Structure formats: structure tokens, C-alpha cells
Amino acid sequence: SQQGEEDPQALSIQEGENATMNCSYKTSINNLQWYRQNSGRGLVHLILIRSNEREKHSGRLRVTLDTSKKSSSLLITASRAADTASYFCATDASGGGSNYKLTFGKGTLLTVNP
């Protein structure tokens, strides 16, 4: 089974609407991160939330973390066509230090229609 699985796999909304993506994971984590990837491009780091945090905001992004349920959500408010991309959650379950590594989920493909 895979650490960090997002749902839904695909989400299509209209511009101006909010988009919510969820991520579940299986093991204890140090932190959880959300990344964005435009088609055929590299990943852009969006936000990191630590295991002792419950909610974090960055611009139009809001991330929550529920360690008891081993789940996180990413909310994008007032979506724009430019938000169209794949969104991945990634968990850091390592012992920390310079050799930490991330495990990525399968991603949610978000399409924002103009």
C-alpha cells in the first residue's frame, strides 16, 4: 500500500469556485507537504505542515492536518484557470536529519474551467 494517497484523482471546477483535495497516509510522519506540478514540468513546493500543526495558510491555500486520522486536506479558494495542475501530497516519515526523504501520493489532477 502506498503512503500518501490523494482523492479525488481528478477534479474539475469552474473558475471562482473552491477546490478541496484530500490526502491520506499510513505511518507516523514528521511533516506533510503539498506540491503542484504543471503538465510535463517540475514540482513547485506549496506548503509544509508539521505533525504538531493543525492548520496552515498561504495566500489562497489552506492546509489542514489531522494526525489522528492520518489525513490532510488542501483547499484552494477562489480558483483560477492558472491553478490547473496536478497536486501531490508528500510525507516525510524519516528520522529527520540530512537523509530525510519524501513519499509522494498519486496526485489529484485539478482542472479549472474559465
Added chain:
Amino acid sequence: GAVVSQHPSWVICKSGTSVKIECRSLDFQATTMFWYRQFPKQSLMLMATSNEGSKATYEQGVEKDKFLINHASLTLSTLTVTSAHPEDSSFYICSCATGSTDTQYFGPGTRLTVL
């Protein structure tokens, strides 16, 4: 800040040849670099982790003799796909991390197509 580049951005090669991909951190020193592979419409799979001046640590199932990683400096790591075959065709992405943060900064990726 925290810009990572990869070269080339895409490459097409014949089966049996070797291909080298470079990953550079442009404005910071990366104590750790990671190499990922991503097949179409799939997630990133970690291939190996490398620390400057040390041998890379490969993930289970990744052949170290096929995917040679060199992390010669704090700003450069290379991935060489040796004797490439069509099944090696994929999107290869590197990321860089400093010792003081647990955020990874990703390169733009390299699209490898093996004919």
C-alpha cells in the same frame, strides 16, 4: 531563491546508449540531492538519495549499476542511465535540499525517450 536546473530538458537516444542528466542548485548549496522517476500520469518514485562526496543510497528495486549517480559538489549531481532501453523512457526529476530545512526544491525535469 532556491532555483534548481536540469540539463538537458529532453533527450532522445538509441537503445543501448548512455545518457547523462545534470542537476544543479543555482543559488544555494545542496547537501542532499534526490533523483526521482515519473511515468506518465503517475506519481514520483524516489530512485536514490545522494549526499555530497558520498555514495548514493538507492531505493529497493533500483539498479545502482544502471543508474549511476555522482554528487561531486554541493551544487551538482549527475544521473547516468547506462545502456538505456525503451522501458527507461520516463521523466526524471531531481530535487535538492539543504541541511537546515526539510523542504526539497525540484528541478524542471528531463524527459528521456529511448528508441
